[in-house]
Amino acid sequence: MKDRGGSKSVAALGTAAWAAGILALLVALPLAARRGFDDRLATHWGALGQPDGSLPLWGAVLLPASIWTVLVVAAVFWRAARRWRAAVLLSCGVLLAGEQLAIVRANLHHADWHDADSVTVGAVVTVVAAAVAGLAGILASRRPTTPASPPQGPRMDIPAGERRVWLSRTTNPWLTLLAAVTGLVALAALLAGIGDPTKPMWLLIVPFAVVSMTVLACSSVRVRIAERGLDVAFGPLGWPVRRWAAADIDWARAETRTPAQVGGWGYRLSGLGTTVMLRSGACLVIRSKGKDFAVTVDDAERAAALLNSLTANPAERP
Amino acid sequence: MLLRLNIADNRPLHEQVAGSIRRAIAEGECGPGDRLPPARELSQALGVNANTVLRALRALRDEGLLEFRRGRGVTVAGGADGRSALLERVRELVADGARLGYGKAELIEMIKEAQ
Numbered sequence: 001m002k003d004r005g006g007s008k009s010v011a012a013l014g015t016a017a018w019a020a021g022i023l024a025l026l027v028a029l030p031l032a033a034r035r036g037f038d039d040r041l042a043t044h045w046g047a048l049g050q051p052d053g054s055l056p057l058w059g060a061v062l063l064p065a066s067i068w069t070v071l072v073v074a075a076v077f078w079r080a081a082r083r084w085r086a087a088v089l090l091s092c093g094v095l096l097a098g099e100q101l102a103i104v105r106a107n108l109h110h111a112d113w114h115d116a117d118s119v120t121v122g123a124v125v126t127v128v129a130a131a132v133a134g135l136a137g138i139l140a141s142r143r144p145t146t147p148a149s150p151p152q153g154p155r156m157d158i159p160a161g162e163r164r165v166w167l168s169r170t171t172n173p174w175l176t177l178l179a180a181v182t183g184l185v186a187l188a189a190l191l192a193g194i195g196d197p198t199k200p201m202w203l204l205i206v207p208f209a210v211v212s213m214t215v216l217a218c219s220s221v222r223v224r225i226a227e228r229g230l231d232v233a234f235g236p237l238g239w240p241v242r243r244w245a246a247a248d249i250d251w252a253r254a255e256t257r258t259p260a261q262v263g264g265w266g267y268r269l270s271g272l273g274t275t276v277m278l279r280s281g282a283c284l285v286i287r288s289k290g291k292d293f294a295v296t297v298d299d300a301e302r303a304a305a306l307l308n309s310l311t312a313n314p315a316e317r318p
Numbered sequence: 319m320l321l322r323l324n325i326a327d328n329r330p331l332h333e334q335v336a337g338s339i340r341r342a343i344a345e346g347e348c349g350p351g352d353r354l355p356p357a358r359e360l361s362q363a364l365g366v367n368a369n370t371v372l373r374a375l376r377a378l379r380d381e382g383l384l385e386f387r388r389g390r391g392v393t394v395a396g397g398a399d400g401r402s403a404l405l406e407r408v409r410e411l412v413a414d415g416a417r418l419g420y421g422k423a424e425l426i427e428m429i430k431e432a433q
Contacts, residue, residue, distance in 0.1 A: 167355045167360070
């Protein structure tokens with residue numbers, strides 16, 4: 001835990017230094033070169049590389065700086081997005097600084113902004129560099145999100161000659177309702193299209209049908225723990241299903257999670273791993289092959305205990 | 319709900335399955351009005367044939383522990399928890415009696431005299 005705290009403060013320091021550095025660059029670049037051009041800078045270019053938009057010097061300083069400030073504040077304070085913080089800050093920082101550099105360079109030695117050079121090369125280089133920086137950010141932030149802390153989860157004594165299974169089901173009526181409403185809209189659009197075949201409303205039918213199916217699959221979940229392992233079946237039809245063999249599960253435990261922690265309801269990917277969030281409260285959390293999976297179920301404590309007991313010594317089970 | 323299947327005893331499998339559901343109801347794993355998992359789900363979890371599970375469920379319905387409802391699946395009947403616990407004890411009594419050489423008729427006589 002201690003070294004995690006240490007790396008956290010290093011990361012915070014790095015984030016602060018990066019944010020301040022980019023901000024300084026965005027402000028200083030046009031100001032340092034202000035003798036090289038008139039009081040207006042070309043800041044937008046058409047498809048053929050000719051400048052077609054301009055800003056006064058103060059605008060060219062303030063606009064990127066304020067975009068950057070908003071971005072940094074959002075990335076730091078939005079907890080659900082912290083997994084992407086490094087990638088977003090790195091790529092956007094490179095993007096803004098690179099664009100600023102390209103703009104200043106194109107405007108140098110031109111009294112009128114209409115005569116500014118093309119920025120195509122600079123823009124392409126900047127976008128590529130930003131993509132590389134974003135990728136580096138993703139790779140760098142992947143490691144610390146999976147701390148190797150094998151907690152000793154709860155256990156359950158299973159007497160010899162007894163087979164134990166655990167079954168549970170969680171439903172979110174609001175998501176079911178949402179699925180029904182969107183499904184009805186899609187159906188109504190389809191029926192209206194039959195009545196007037198000149199204008200089939202695919203733009204209405206397809207998105208609503210897709211949303212309805214997706215929400216329906218996330219509206220209820222069935223969890224089954226047996227000797228084979230853990231099965232999590234989605235939707236009223238019990239399909240799709242995610243399965244984990246007992247041998248693949250490192251540990252299981254119960255945890256309390258809220259939609260705010262994982263970024264909403266449904267099938268969520270966040271810094272905590274995958275969470276199937278149907279209601280706030282008790283979750284069954286498992287670690288398998290270095291990845292965390294959580295599902296909101298009642299009585300998660302006993303589910304975790306049974307799963308730990310089944311995975312501990314599968315050879316001894318009859 | 320947690321189901322305990324006693325695979326050591328040599329009763330028929332459908333009776334074992336019925337016994338595990340009866341015990342789950344008696345111990346409050348699922349209360350009156352709760353919906354039971356579908357038979358297919360139970361059979362996959364317990365590793366027994368779906369027909370065996372259905373036979374067990376029908377037996378429990380005949381005992382008054384479960385209700386089969388169209389469209390709602392199988393639910394636990396009202397008051398089933400107490401009844402289930404009592405039935406489980408009666409079964410133990412019959413088994414003990416058989417072991418000691420008392421038939422059901424003799425046990426019934428004993429119960430009548432117990433008042």
